[in-house]
Amino acid sequence: MNTSFKAGIHITAGTAQKLNPQMQKAIRLLAMSSFELEQEIQRQLDSNPLLERLDNEDLLDKVDEGDAFLGDDFSNNNQPLNQNEVGSNDELKDDELIDSYDRLADSSLHNTAIDTDWDNIYAHSSNMSLSNNQANIAINSGEFDSFQGKTQVTIQDHVRWQLNFKHLSQLDMLIADYLIDSMDDGGFIDINLQELQDNLTALVKFYQWADVVEKDEIEVVLHIIQSCEPNGVGARSLSECLTLQLNKLDINTPNINNAYELLKHSELLLANDINALLAKTGLNAHDIEPALALIRTLNPAPGKAFINTQPIYGSEMESYDVPDVLVNLDDEIVAELSHKQPNIKWRVCLNPDVLPKLRINQEYASLINVDDDSTDNQYLKHHLGEAKLFIKSIEERNNNLLKVATAIIKRQQKFLLDGAIAMQPLILKEIADEVGLHESTVSRLTTSKSILTPQGLYPLKYFFSSSLASGTGAVSATAICAMIKELILAEDPKKPLSDNAIVQKLDKQQGVSISRRTVAKYRESMNIASSTQRKQKH
Numbered sequence: 001m002n003t004s005f006k007a008g009i010h011i012t013a014g015t016a017q018k019l020n021p022q023m024q025k026a027i028r029l030l031a032m033s034s035f036e037l038e039q040e041i042q043r044q045l046d047s048n049p050l051l052e053r054l055d056n057e058d059l060l061d062k063v064d065e066g067d068a069f070l071g072d073d074f075s076n077n078n079q080p081l082n083q084n085e086v087g088s089n090d091e092l093k094d095d096e097l098i099d100s101y102d103r104l105a106d107s108s109l110h111n112t113a114i115d116t117d118w119d120n121i122y123a124h125s126s127n128m129s130l131s132n133n134q135a136n137i138a139i140n141s142g143e144f145d146s147f148q149g150k151t152q153v154t155i156q157d158h159v160r161w162q163l164n165f166k167h168l169s170q171l172d173m174l175i176a177d178y179l180i181d182s183m184d185d186g187g188f189i190d191i192n193l194q195e196l197q198d199n200l201t202a203l204v205k206f207y208q209w210a211d212v213v214e215k216d217e218i219e220v221v222l223h224i225i226q227s228c229e230p231n232g233v234g235a236r237s238l239s240e241c242l243t244l245q246l247n248k249l250d251i252n253t254p255n256i257n258n259a260y261e262l263l264k265h266s267e268l269l270l271a272n273d274i275n276a277l278l279a280k281t282g283l284n285a286h287d288i289e290p291a292l293a294l295i296r297t298l299n300p301a302p303g304k305a306f307i308n309t310q311p312i313y314g315s316e317m318e319s320y321d322v323p324d325v326l327v328n329l330d331d332e333i334v335a336e337l338s339h340k341q342p343n344i345k346w347r348v349c350l351n352p353d354v355l356p357k358l359r360i361n362q363e364y365a366s367l368i369n370v371d372d373d374s375t376d377n378q379y380l381k382h383h384l385g386e387a388k389l390f391i392k393s394i395e396e397r398n399n400n401l402l403k404v405a406t407a408i409i410k411r412q413q414k415f416l417l418d419g420a421i422a423m424q425p426l427i428l429k430e431i432a433d434e435v436g437l438h439e440s441t442v443s444r445l446t447t448s449k450s451i452l453t454p455q456g457l458y459p460l461k462y463f464f465s466s467s468l469a470s471g472t473g474a475v476s477a478t479a480i481c482a483m484i485k486e487l488i489l490a491e492d493p494k495k496p497l498s499d500n501a502i503v504q505k506l507d508k509q510q511g512v513s514i515s516r517r518t519v520a521k522y523r524e525s526m527n528i529a530s531s532t533q534r535k536q537k538h
Contacts, residue, residue, distance in 0.1 A: 025390070026393035026396065026397075027444070029393050029394060029397045030445050031444040031445075031447045031448065032397075032448065033324075034449075036448070037356065037394070037397075038354075038356070041053075041356050041358070041394075044386075044387075044390055048383050048386055048390075049361060049364055049383060050360055050361050050383040050387040051358060051361065051383075051386075051387040052359060052360075053356075053357060054358060054359045154185075155183065155185065155186075155305075156180050158228075158229070159225060159233060159234070162229065163176055163224070163225070164328055165328050166224055170209070171209055171210065171213070171217070172217070172220075172221050172224075174200070174203070174204070175221040176221050176225060178196060178200060179218075179225055179234070180225065182196075183233075184303070185303050185304065186301035187230070187234065187235070187241070187302045187303025187304075188234075188235055188303070189222070189225075189234050189235070189236055191236070193215060196218060197213055197214075201213045230302040230303070231244060231248045231299070232244045233302050233303060238266055238270075239263050239264075241299075241302065242263055242298045243260065243263050245299065245302075246260060246298070250526075250528075251488075251489070252527050252529050253294070254294075255291045255293075255294045256294065259292075261283065261291075262281060262292065262295065263295070265281065269295070274288065322450075323351050323450045323451055323457055324350065324354060324451065325348065325349070325402070325449065325450070326348070326350075326351055326451070326452050327346055327348045327349075327409055327451060327454075329345065329347065346413065346416065348402070348405055348406045349402070350398055350405075351452075355398065356394060358391050359391075360384065360391075361387075365384055368381055397445070400435070400437060400441065400445055401449065403437075404431055404435055404437070404442055405451060407434045407435050408431060408451075408460065408463045411426050411430070411463075412463050415453075415455065416454050419482065420481070420482035421482040421486065423476045423478040423479040424476055424479075425475070425476040425477075428464060445460075446459075446460035446464070447461070462478070465477045465479070475510075475512055477522070480506070480514065480522060483506060484502055484506070484522055484526070484528075485528070487502055487505055488502075488523075488528055488534075494535070496534040497531060499516045499519045499520050499531070500516050502523075503515070503516050506519075
């Protein structure tokens with residue numbers, strides 16, 4: 001049979017869903033970071049007179065005047081506008097948002113306590129859609145701070161906030177408060193250890209908590225403070241500050257060992273006495289310059305970044321890695337955390353400092369007349385519809401972000417206690433199925449978002465990891481990477497572990513059976529040199 005193929009254009013009748021501009025904008029908002037979202041909000045505020053930011057003063061002034069917020073309808077003579085007049089929701093039926101705009105009146109963004117039963121997991125109330133009663137409750141209960149759009153954060157405040165995730169005992173928290181009170185604006189702690197010990201001992205005796213506070217206890221708490229962000233905070237000297245920052249770098253960072261050696265002689269560094277440094281360290285001129293270059297990249301006063309107390313909008317978000325989501329222990333859980341505790345509750349919430357507070361401009365909205373077809377009235381009606389849809393899109397983004405983050409934490413509770421080595425295998429589809437969203441929506445929601453956990457600040461994408469089989473069940477690739485790194489950090493520098501030796505230790509100690517090639521791949525992904533190269537460095 002002779003068969004010929006001809007190239008050509010064939011037109012086939014059919015239907016295809018086309019996203020309108022509003023839906024395209026709503027989908028684009030999902031993947032925006034907090035900083036990008038703030039920029040987009042500012043663009044909308046500049047172009048739409050019906051949209052305005054809810055300032056703290058406005059909330060206080062209007063809450064008793066019956067002012068309406070976000071979701072309320074505005075029209076002349078109390079006539080609600082029709083859907084077609086504000087931008088029909090019939091056009092917004094992409095499967096990724098699952099007609100969520102129709103449910104926004106009942107959706108919200110309050111803290112969610114996660115317990116082992118996972119009951120009422122998404123019962124939350126919105127910081128954005130405040131009714132008059134809700135706002136009054138917030139003010140009367142002393143929770144009004146979470147609605148504020150400005151913040152004055154000192155380095156001391158920032159460190160204290162992070163200590164909420166460290167599960168300190170009452171005594172350790174007392175020690176931490178004393179240490180933080182001694183912290184200057186640069187993030188340095190200038191203390192007389194003996195004097196501090198005497199003061200603390202007298203205090204704990206008075207409260208009958210203990211007979212004495214040992215210096216070792218103070219040192220332990222100091223190290224906990226030094227584990228906080230920004231890197232180098234809590235140091236007692238410039239040398240210690242820079243050393244703490246080096247400790248956070250990858251162990252294979254070029255010239256890091258020489259930099260450590262130079263920091264042992266900080267007085268010579270400050271004096272720029274190169275000849276004395278060469279004599280003291282035994283380094284040659286070829287080695288010392290790149291080590292000095294590495295030291296110059298470090299921050300000699302990490303606390304200085306917090307001296308500016310401007311609003312957190314705009315450019316400040318570029319300067320700091322601001323978390324979108326916060327997770328910590330529920331308030332009812334005692335600070336003394338036990339791994340055997342059966343009813344640990346974790347609280348997941350969106351960071352109130354980066355939640356936008358928007359509303360419809362009532363002054364302009366009240367001018368709209370439903371039956372008026374004039375150009376001015378049509379202009380106001382069009383922008384009212386745009387403003388409502390924009391607010392709803394942001395609410396939907398934030399509601400779904402909280403759902404996804406909550407579902408992730410539900411799966412990764414072991415990580416919160418034990419770190420990366422306890423990371424569970426997790427893929428986008430599992431979270432998408434659990435929260436009822438499309439995989440691509442979950443992917444967008446976890447793009448450029450970070451979460452602050454007791455283990456530190458991580459991108460949400462970090463919690464998704466492929467699965468590898470082991471003798472004790474599936475293990476995440478992230479956990480295996482952590483196991484490999486732990487083995488290498490604990491090795492004898494003079495006899496570093498080969499990839500084959502790591503394979504054997506993983507099998508024997510963790511019940512994880514993987515190939516030498518897989519170990520090499522994960523080791524290289526962490527920028528860890530081979531055993532031969534590691535040996536040469538020592």
